[in-house]
Amino acid sequence: xxxxxxxxxxxxxxxxxxxxxxxxxxxxxxxxxxxxxxxxxxxxxxxxxxxxxxxxxxxxxxxxxxxxxxxxxxxxxxxxxxxxxxxxxxxxxxxxxxxxxxxxxxxxxxxxxxxxxxxxxxxxxxxxxxxxxxxxxxxxxxxxxxxxxxxxxxxxxxxxxxxxxxxxxxxxxxxxxxxxxxxxxxxxxxxxxxxxxxxxxxxxxxxxxxxxxxxxxxxxxxxxxxxxxxxxxxxxxxxxxxxxxxxxxxxxxxxxxxxxxxxxxxxxxxxxxxxxxxxxxxxxxxxxxxxxxxxxxxxxxxxxxxxxxxxxxxxxxxxxxxxxxxxxxxxxxxxxxxxxxxxxxxxxxxx
Ligand SMILES: Cc1ncc(COP(=O)(O)O)c(C=O)c1O
Numbered sequence: 001x002x003x004x005x006x007x008x009x010x011x012x013x014x015x016x017x018x019x020x021x022x023x024x025x026x027x028x029x030x031x032x033x034x035x036x037x038x039x040x041x042x043x044x045x046x047x048x049x050x051x052x053x054x055x056x057x058x059x060x061x062x063x064x065x066x067x068x069x070x071x072x073x074x075x076x077x078x079x080x081x082x083x084x085x086x087x088x089x090x091x092x093x094x095x096x097x098x099x100x101x102x103x104x105x106x107x108x109x110x111x112x113x114x115x116x117x118x119x120x121x122x123x124x125x126x127x128x129x130x131x132x133x134x135x136x137x138x139x140x141x142x143x144x145x146x147x148x149x150x151x152x153x154x155x156x157x158x159x160x161x162x163x164x165x166x167x168x169x170x171x172x173x174x175x176x177x178x179x180x181x182x183x184x185x186x187x188x189x190x191x192x193x194x195x196x197x198x199x200x201x202x203x204x205x206x207x208x209x210x211x212x213x214x215x216x217x218x219x220x221x222x223x224x225x226x227x228x229x230x231x232x233x234x235x236x237x238x239x240x241x242x243x244x245x246x247x248x249x250x251x252x253x254x255x256x257x258x259x260x261x262x263x264x265x266x267x268x269x270x271x272x273x274x275x276x277x278x279x280x281x282x283x284x285x286x287x288x289x290x291x292x293x294x295x296x297x298x299x300x301x302x303x304x305x306x307x308x309x310x311x312x313x314x315x316x317x318x319x320x321x322x323x324x325x326x327x328x329x330x331x332x333x334x335x336x337x338x339x340x341x342x343x344x345x346x347x348x349x350x351x
Contacts, residue, residue, distance in 0.1 A: 008120070015116045018319055027316040027342055029333040032155075032184070032294045034213035036268065036336070038251070039261035042214070045254035049247045058246040060237075065249045068256035069221060073193050079223055081232040084243040086183060086207040086220025089232075091117055092239075093149075093203060093222060096231045097177045098123050100146030107136055109326055111155050111181065130154075130325075134288060134296075136161055138169040148173060151181040153189055156321065156331040158290030163190045170199045177228065179203045186211035186266050187273070188291030193223050200225040210293055211266045212255045217248045269293050269334050276332075276340040283348060294333045296326075302351060304328045310350040316343055 001010075018031035037043075066077045083089035094117040098104045101124070106114045108127040118125045128140045134157045141148055148169070153160040170178055180192045182204055193204050203224035209215035222232065236243065244252075255262065277287045277295055285297045299307060308320040308330055319331040334340065 008122070012119060013116065015113050019317065021317070025315065027335060027339045029294075029335050029339070029343065030317040030319045030331075031215075032210060032292070032331075032333045033215050034210060034265065034269065034293065035334065035339065036213055036265040038213040039255060039258040041258045041261070042251045042254040045250040046247050049250040054246065056246075057242055058244060058249060060241045062244040062249050062252075065219075065244065065252040068253045069223075072256050073191075073223060075193065075196065075223060076226075078226045079196060079229060081222040081224075081229045081236070082244055083220050083222075083236070084240075084248075085209065085218040086181070086205050086222075087113060088218075088243060089205055089220045089222045090114075090179075090181065091120075092232050092235045093177075093179055093205070094118065094123060095121050096235045097179075097203075097228065098147040098149075100124075100176070102144045102146040102176075104147045104149065105141055105143070105145045106149050107154065109134065109154075109157065109323075111151050111183075112321075114149060130157070134159055138165050141169060142172055145173070145176050147176045147179070149179040149181060151183060152192070153184050153187075153291040155184065155292065156294070156319070156326070156329075157288055157296050158184075158292040158294060159288060160189045160291035163192060163194070166192045167195060170195065170202055174201060177201050177203060179205060179222075182206045183210055184292035184294075186262075187270055187293045196224050200227070203228055208252055208255060211269075212262060213265065214251060214255060217251050219244065219248050219252050272337055272340055273334045275337075276334065276344070279340075279344050280347075283344070283351060294331050296329050296331050298329045299351070304330050307347070307350060311343075311346060314346045314350075316346055 062082050066080045069080050070077045103124040103126040105126055105128050108129045131137050136150055136154060166180060178201055182191055185191050196202050203222050205222045208219040273290060280287050280297055284300050288296045304320050308318055311318055
């Protein structure tokens with residue numbers, strides 16, 4: 001604490017990311033990283049990018065990466081906003097598009113960064129309770145608002161809304177921006193990107209951290225109408241005009257080029273998710289059907305906090321949120337098959 005801090009900084013309650021311990025042999029199922037490494041072609045592109053050229057600033061528009069993303073999603077380059085991880089993209093969205101007199105709406109159980117950005121930028125918000133089975137009910141968002149945001153699939157529940165429900169929401173909510181945070185969409189959902197040409201108030205965010213195994217590179221993007229993108233660029237260029245380094249551009253381009261690797265690894269995660277969900281069900285866990293690379297589970301007899309502690313002592317870390325409504329749940333990222341089997345063995349001994 002310092003007397004030189006501004007009032008806002010005194011009141012901030014910053015986001016606490018899942019731990020990144022430096023212990024070897026730990027099974028790390030707490031931050032929804034991809035258990036498979038990046039494509040070998042991505043690693044080669046990064047190697048080729050390390051040389052004398054690093055003395056120069058990167059392209060402030062990261063045009064090569066935008067072109068690769070545009071081609072993948074079949075959209076125009078000027079419908080893309082790039083950032084240093086989708087967290088940075090989201091921060092700029094909150095600042096650019098959500099500062100209004102009416103409150104921003106998001107679920108009571110969701111990505112915990114949303115209330116923190118709101119606090120940072122002094123944005124009024126209202127949390128809309130998920131239903132008893134942890135679903136987002138779009139009808140609950142039918143009210144005056146300064147914007148709507150939720151992840152699809154939602155985090156930490158892994159529950160998915162259909163593209164039909166998203167479109168229905170866009171049909172009744174035309175006066176504010178709707179942001180669909182698709183950090184996990186590649187593991188089981190249909191992207192709302194197909195709707196951006198029809199709805200000028202829709203922004204879809206995605207990341208290369210999960211399905212493309214590049215969390216360490218920090219790459220994320222928003223897709224939407226050019227006027228929304230222009231606003232985001234104005235804010236970005238007033239903050240940091242070079243958020244994407246040249247190695248990140250090279251890695252991102254190579255990732256979109258290696259489509260086979262992307263398909264193979266995301267399918268492995270999906271197959272393993274379905275296997276581990278079934279196995280956990282057999283040892284007394286309620287498992288919410290997940291469309292993401294993690295599952296949200298509760299044991300019918302044992303406390304989640306106690307299980308998380310027990311797992312941790314035996315070298316497996318999972319995420320437990322000491323938060324209303326979900327304190328009896330664990331969020332478990334899907335690992336490689338052998339890691340998931342180790343998780344099951346350890347859980348069986350703890351139960
Ligand atoms: C729902 C959701 N959105 C966004 C992010 C941010 O991802 P990144 O900043 O790595 O792109 C995460 C990270 O876990 C997330 O769970």
